[in-house]
Amino acid sequence: MRNGPRKITTAAPISPAAAEVRTAIRTVLVSWAGLVTDERRLEPPPRDIRALSRFLCRHAEWLAAHPAAGEIVDEIGEITRAARKTAYPNGGGQVPVGDCPNCEGDLVALIRRRDDPLPSEIVCTDFPDHTWPATRWATLARAIQGR
Numbered sequence: 001m002r003n004g005p006r007k008i009t010t011a012a013p014i015s016p017a018a019a020e021v022r023t024a025i026r027t028v029l030v031s032w033a034g035l036v037t038d039e040r041r042l043e044p045p046p047r048d049i050r051a052l053s054r055f056l057c058r059h060a061e062w063l064a065a066h067p068a069a070g071e072i073v074d075e076i077g078e079i080t081r082a083a084r085k086t087a088y089p090n091g092g093g094q095v096p097v098g099d100c101p102n103c104e105g106d107l108v109a110l111i112r113r114r115d116d117p118l119p120s121e122i123v124c125t126d127f128p129d130h131t132w133p134a135t136r137w138a139t140l141a142r143a144i145q146g147r
């Protein structure tokens, strides 16, 4: 009798559009991680989105001083917008909130249904790292009021 690991099927099936965006995200991250590993003579991280993201975050300061920094921000911003558009094709559940306290962008609340695997959050239209999960909305409100 075989005692292999039981197959766990908790993940929701992924749409072709989501799979395509995920591939594009991996391509962008692999490309910028390649720049870091080539120029800093480092071992490349696994070609997994989480590992690549962690690797790039560790080298964020170095990347910020690189001549290609603007290009990196543009590409990652573009792929983030594409991913959000794929996740919310009808723009449903989006509520304008106001001005981002950290930049000139606008804040949009992405209100998700209870059965959505992603949590509700407030995101900035200009910078993908300006995000506030629902648990930090009170902090964000104070930052907006303190502006």
Ligand SMILES: [Zn+2]
Pocket (backbone or CB within 6 Å): 100, 101, 102, 103, 104, 105, 124, 125, 126, 127, 130
């Ligand atoms: Zn912002």
